[in-house]
Amino acid sequence: MKKIFITGVIVIAALAGIMYVLNNNKKENDSQTAVVAQKNAAVAVRATEAGIKEVNNVYVTNGIFLPKQEVKLSAEVAGRVARVLVEEGAYVKTGQTLAFIEGDKQNVSVINAQAVYENAKNEVARFESAFSTGGVTKQQLDQMKLQLENAKNNLRSSQISASDVNVKASFPGIVNRRSVEPGAYVSPGNELFEIVNVSSLKLKVNVDEKNIGAIKLGQNIKVESAVLANQTFQGKVTFIAPKADGSLNFPVELEINNNATHDLKAGMYGTAYFGDGQVSNALVVPRDAFVGSVSSNQVFVIKNGKALLTKVTSGRVFGDQVEIISGIESGEQVITTGQINLLDGTAVEVIK
Numbered sequence: 001m002k003k004i005f006i007t008g009v010i011v012i013a014a015l016a017g018i019m020y021v022l023n024n025n026k027k028e029n030d031s032q033t034a035v036v037a038q039k040n041a042a043v044a045v046r047a048t049e050a051g052i053k054e055v056n057n058v059y060v061t062n063g064i065f066l067p068k069q070e071v072k073l074s075a076e077v078a079g080r081v082a083r084v085l086v087e088e089g090a091y092v093k094t095g096q097t098l099a100f101i102e103g104d105k106q107n108v109s110v111i112n113a114q115a116v117y118e119n120a121k122n123e124v125a126r127f128e129s130a131f132s133t134g135g136v137t138k139q140q141l142d143q144m145k146l147q148l149e150n151a152k153n154n155l156r157s158s159q160i161s162a163s164d165v166n167v168k169a170s171f172p173g174i175v176n177r178r179s180v181e182p183g184a185y186v187s188p189g190n191e192l193f194e195i196v197n198v199s200s201l202k203l204k205v206n207v208d209e210k211n212i213g214a215i216k217l218g219q220n221i222k223v224e225s226a227v228l229a230n231q232t233f234q235g236k237v238t239f240i241a242p243k244a245d246g247s248l249n250f251p252v253e254l255e256i257n258n259n260a261t262h263d264l265k266a267g268m269y270g271t272a273y274f275g276d277g278q279v280s281n282a283l284v285v286p287r288d289a290f291v292g293s294v295s296s297n298q299v300f301v302i303k304n305g306k307a308l309l310t311k312v313t314s315g316r317v318f319g320d321q322v323e324i325i326s327g328i329e330s331g332e333q334v335i336t337t338g339q340i341n342l343l344d345g346t347a348v349e350v351i352k
Contacts, residue, residue: 042349045338047302050328055318058275059214063205065225067266068255069171069197075186077101077165078286086193088178099180100195101165113155119318120148173197174262196266200257203235203270206249209295210316210323215240215252215274222273223256228263235272248295284321289334290314294322300335300342301328302350307335309344 069239079101080219086098130136177194180186203223207215215237224237235254244250245310254272258264291298297314312327335348342348 001151038154042305042347043307043338044351045300045302045335045342045348046352047228047335047350048284048286048289050330050334051330052281052330053144054279054322055223055284055316055321055323056275057278057316058273059207059211059316060151060271061205061207062269062274063203065256065264065266065268065270066204066329067173067196067198068200068202068290069173069195070266071170071195072191073098073167073195074169075101075167075188075190075192077227078187079165079185079188081180081182081184082134084178084180084182086175086178090175091172092175092195092213093172097166098169098175099167101167101186113151113157117151117155118146120151124148136341138321162287167192169195171195171197172199195291196264198258198264200255200330201264201266202238202271203218203254203256205252205270205272206245206247207274208317209244209248209250210314211274212240212250212252221254223254224271224273225264225268226271227268231259231263233257233259233264259321282315282318282323283325283328283330284318285328285334286322286336287317287320287322288336291324291339297327300339303334305347305349307342307344307346307348309334309342330348 082100082102084095084099086092090099124141124144127136127141131138131141171343173195174197175193176196178192179194180190180192186192217237217240219237221235221237223233224230225233233256235256237252238255239251239253241251256270259290285299287294289299290296291300291309294314295315297312299310299312302308310327313325313327315323317323333350335342338348
């Protein structure tokens with residue numbers, strides 16, 4: 001009995017010791033956690049000052065040159081290609097014949113329609129003579145004249161079908177692709193030629209909402225191509241979209257007259273320069289300072305060690321710099337990195 005009592009006392013003492021040690025460890029851990037939390041209360045960010053800088057008023061945007069006119073010529077009738085008169089790269093004029101298609105069936109149709117028409121003319125002449133002597137009625141003569149008119153229309157239709165066997169260019173341009181060879185059998189709708197006109201080209205570019213107001217129809221714009229060094233072209237604004245796309249950009253179309261040697265090609269990369277090229281002073285911040293995107297018009301400004309979400313009015317975009325019209329002043333610090341971890345009023349620590 002005495003042995004059991006001593007064992008119980010030892011167990012209780014051991015448990016008490018364990019509890020004491022655990023409590024001390026918990027206090028020490030809580031103390032360390034509090035120190036770490038105090039150290040990490042401020043969110044690390046990078047920042048820069050909003051400042052006045054000299055900026056170029058030119059707005060630059062890029063696009064792809066497209067031909068002003070482009071058409072794919074197809075066969076209008078079924079038949080075998082007798083001759084092809086042009087090669088790829090050849091310059092063609094309006095109405096120039098590009099290929100002949102054998103149209104035996106069409107020629108037979110024209111001959112038959114011509115015979116029916118001639119017969120109808122003879123019948124009308126005979127009925128008119130008979131009507132003058134009372135041999136036929138007015139109704140019979142009118143019926144025969146109607147048959148003559150139908151025969152005339154059928155002849156005209158057959159002649160048009162027969163003329164469709166000759167494939168002709170609808171405008172002046174260059175044969176960009178030839179998809180037919182002599183002896184091939186073609187059906188209506190088969191593509192035969194692709195003709196493009198590059199005497200003038202179109203350049204489609206996107207202009208953001210900050211600059212679209214300064215662009216007018218008919219305005220002359222300097223245009224360059226990276227592959228044609230030291231050559232400058234003049235473009236004229238022919239279209240300004242009345243509605244922006246999902247990125248708040250407005251499609252703008254320019255028409256550019258090519259040079260005599262047609263150095264500009266459809267599919268080349270083109271650059272348009274909008275603006276007068278003068279230098280002016282503007283309050284700017286980096287594009288990265290904006291929360292989300294420039295269109296949000298929100299930046300975090302550091303004041304008294306805290307990040308304050310500030311509404312601004314942005315203006316023109318100059319590469320990676322954005323003009324600030326109102327909302328902040330020169331010299332104020334704006335956060336450029338770490339905004340994703342911030343809320344309005346969050347304590348911050350600027351790192352370099």
